[in-house]
Amino acid sequence: MTNTSLYEIEIGALKGGSADLGQYAGQAVLVVNVASKCGLTPQYNGLERLQERYAAKGFTVLGVPCNQFLGQEPGSAEEIAEFCSATYGVTFPLTEKVEVNGEGRHTLYDGLVGFADAEGHSGDIRWNFEKFLIGRDGKVVARFSPQTEPEAAEIVTAIEAQLAA
Template sequence: MSDLTTLPLTTLSGEPTTFGGLTGGKPALVVNVASRCGLTPQYEALEALHRELSGSGFTVVGFPCNQFGGQEPGTSEEIAEFCSATYGVTFPMAGKIDVNGPDRHPVYEVLTGHPDAAGEAGDVQWNFEKFLVDADGRVVARFRPRTEPDAPEVRAAVAELLSA
């Protein structure tokens, strides 16, 4: 298994970095996002979680992906403008990637190896699947797309991670 923190990626603004550089070395909730999905309103709760807990050394990180129903067709600039104007997103975002299939980004090779609460690992099911990662890059929890970012089980897992 690769060290998640050292895996290279590109930010939404086109800058090269690593996963650890994008998270700032903080525990993070990592989410594949899309602008034209029925679950897109989750951006609001993701941003609220980020704002609430960023002072406690926590961040949310978005990975735009266009693999599910073509629901993230925009350019990086269009995605950034939508997220900022519509949801006031301030959390870090990566450039658009694939989360499944032969072109799956190496970050998601690591993330998808972790099972959800039902013990199922493997492909991301849809937009807004969430992975909770500690500061050392270990995946500690996985939540499926319909689990809201402020759901009790997500909040409890984040609280436990931050208290460890």
């Protein structure tokens, strides 16, 4: 996403229609590939707390359902929405289910995977709940491994730095 802003990419919303990423222009966005049947699924709790804590300051979590890792997001759009709402009280936006790796990789992830995390990993998404922080200008500013908890100090510090910018 070096030359293209997040806000210019087209992706559908989970419940149909466009996710309209342009509405997040000027905000910090944490893009996370999510799944309902993964050992990391409880991270929805931390993601929702980040949403609640920072939404009024110009931040959103953007959940991107993906079924590419051991079929851990098999549900329909309706099933995913119901699970997220009923089980974790998710209020942040969710996109349509997409592929994040391989030939069918969505354009959104084409622009994300080239960015390296603190350990130097770039390239394919390793697992569910890999996180990318997008700055107010629509460019990637940080990447975090799937195992990094949403409320880990390095994520919170990075979010707060973007909101202060």
